Amino acid sequence: xxxxxxxxxxxxxxxxxxxxxxxxxxxxxxxxxxxxxxxxxxxxxxxxxxxxxxxxxxxxxxxxxxxxxxxxxxxxxxxxxxxxxxxxxxxxxxxxxxxxxxxxxxxxxxxxxxxxxxxxxxxxxxxxxxxxxxxxxxxxxxxxxxxxxxxxxxxxx
Amino acid sequence: xxxxxxxxxxxxxxxxxxxxxxxxxxxxxxxxxxxxxxxxxxxxxxxxxxxxxxxxxxxxxxxxxxxxxxxxxxxxxxxxxxxxxxxxxxxxxxxxxxxxxxxxxxxxxxxxxxxxxxxxxxxxxxxxxxxxxxxxxxxxxxxxxxxxxxxxxxxxxxxxxxxxxxxxxxxxxxxxxxxxxxxxxxxxxxx
Numbered sequence: 001x002x003x004x005x006x007x008x009x010x011x012x013x014x015x016x017x018x019x020x021x022x023x024x025x026x027x028x029x030x031x032x033x034x035x036x037x038x039x040x041x042x043x044x045x046x047x048x049x050x051x052x053x054x055x056x057x058x059x060x061x062x063x064x065x066x067x068x069x070x071x072x073x074x075x076x077x078x079x080x081x082x083x084x085x086x087x088x089x090x091x092x093x094x095x096x097x098x099x100x101x102x103x104x105x106x107x108x109x110x111x112x113x114x115x116x117x118x119x120x121x122x123x124x125x126x127x128x129x130x131x132x133x134x135x136x137x138x139x140x141x142x143x144x145x146x147x148x149x150x151x152x153x154x155x156x157x
Numbered sequence: 158x159x160x161x162x163x164x165x166x167x168x169x170x171x172x173x174x175x176x177x178x179x180x181x182x183x184x185x186x187x188x189x190x191x192x193x194x195x196x197x198x199x200x201x202x203x204x205x206x207x208x209x210x211x212x213x214x215x216x217x218x219x220x221x222x223x224x225x226x227x228x229x230x231x232x233x234x235x236x237x238x239x240x241x242x243x244x245x246x247x248x249x250x251x252x253x254x255x256x257x258x259x260x261x262x263x264x265x266x267x268x269x270x271x272x273x274x275x276x277x278x279x280x281x282x283x284x285x286x287x288x289x290x291x292x293x294x295x296x297x298x299x300x301x302x303x304x305x306x307x308x309x310x311x312x313x314x315x316x317x318x319x320x321x322x323x324x325x326x327x328x329x330x331x332x333x334x335x336x337x338x339x340x341x342x343x344x345x346x347x348x
Contacts, residue, residue: 052226059226060213098226106223 015045018062025066029073033080036069040084044069047088051095064094064107071115077124089126090114093133100137104144172253182244183260190257200261207265208243212236239269245279246272280317287314 022041029035036044048065052058068090072078078086097110113136114129122128172193178185187204190196215235216227227235246268250256259268287310294306 056229057226058229058232060216061225063225095226098224099228103224103228103231107225108223
């Protein structure tokens with residue numbers, strides 16, 4: 001049985017540090033007219049935890065949250081009004097597609113793809129971003145399985 | 158006499174071996190250490206934190222540093238692998254009390270590394286046994302027998318080797334628990 005208490009202790013410890021760490025991003029995003037309050041950050045952490053729980057994942061550190069904030073803050077479709085709510089949804093999308101791409105895509109690459117599509121043909125629509133990524137993930141898996149098939153075929157020879 | 162000196166004079170109950178589990182031996186040893194007061198709560202907490210940090214490092218290697226999160230199942234597999242190696246080391250001590258002393262006084266990471274080395278040696282013995290089986294294989298038309306020796310065992314051997322060489326993983330999803338090495342060993346003996 002997985003001793004969940006051990007994880008819980010460490011995760012709680014790092015979440016307190018995360019609050020302070022994520023608030024320092026304000027120095028960067030202020031240039032785009034955006035500010036995260038401690039209340040916003042706490043909610044973001046909750047959204048992140050909920051997404052991790054929903055998609056059966058475990059994460060150490062808050063690099064993904066930090067990168068999502070930094071990469072999406074300069075978007076022309078983000079403003080002070082929608083920033084926090086979009087970030088909530090982006091966390092959900094990110095962990096969902098980590099699973100859908102079978103953990104075979106790096107955090108940085110997935111965030112880059114999300115940002116480019118959000119700013120590009122999705123024009124700031126989170127719903128369109130989801131649909132676009134569904135198609136991407138489907139193709140990605142198809143190619144992945146084809147590669148595996150060839151790799152196995154190569155082993156047999 | 159200070160309060161601490163007085164506590165040190167209180168006779169401590171020895172570990173009850175029936176409370177030690179074959180599966181997750183180290184965890185049951187820590188629990189038993191707490192029960193018998195051979196281990197303080199703070200010491201147990203420090204050991205647990207070290208174990209989590211080892212798993213964190215294994216996850217980093219597993220994802221090649223490209224991902225900060227993994228599926229719960231993957232984390233569980235890595236955690237079980239880590240515990241299996243630590244268990245190998247803890248079981249190697251003459252008595253559980255000595256194992257507890259080692260846990261208290263030595264670096265948990267080093268204990269884990271020594272355990273991994275023990276598993277590796279066990280794996281090497283298993284590998285040699287397999288070669289012996291291949292060499293003495295009977296020429297009989299029994300599918301189950303031939304498939305086990307020619308296909309299943311080499312695949313298992315490869316997956317265990319992969320788990321032992323986490324740093325050299327070429328595919329993220331190729332992973333297995335070290336505990337399979339024992340399964341393999343038993344299988345090899347059985348055949």
